[in-house]
Amino acid sequence: MRGLAYALSIPSEYLESVSKGVPVSASDTLKFCPICWTPGTPPDEMWLSPKAKFCMFCGTALCDRCSNCNQPIMSLTFRFCPYCGQPYNTTSNQ
Ligand SMILES: [Zn+2]
Ligand SMILES: [Zn+2]
DSSP, X not given: OHHHHHHHTSOHHHHHHHHHTOOOOSOSSOOBOTTTXXXXXXXXXXXXXXXXXXXXXXXXXXXXXXXXXXXXXXXXXXXXXXXXXXXXXXXXXX
């Protein structure tokens, strides 16, 4: 198993979870820039970095939850918070 993971240059934990049929979580938290991100499009992977706290394009603090009701973001394919209807992108309602 380790040799195969090394050969494919992917973590052996990933191979193990795949072989067990356990879903792998891509990242712990979904984060995005409320200014630059267009809802419904894939977020820049830099925003999803665990170390990223601010947008590298505009310096705005990244959001990982609804700015209105503080519920964690379920999916970045959502355009609006399913709990309160707040648009995730603060520029989309202008
Ligand atoms: Zn930005
Ligand atoms: Zn909300």
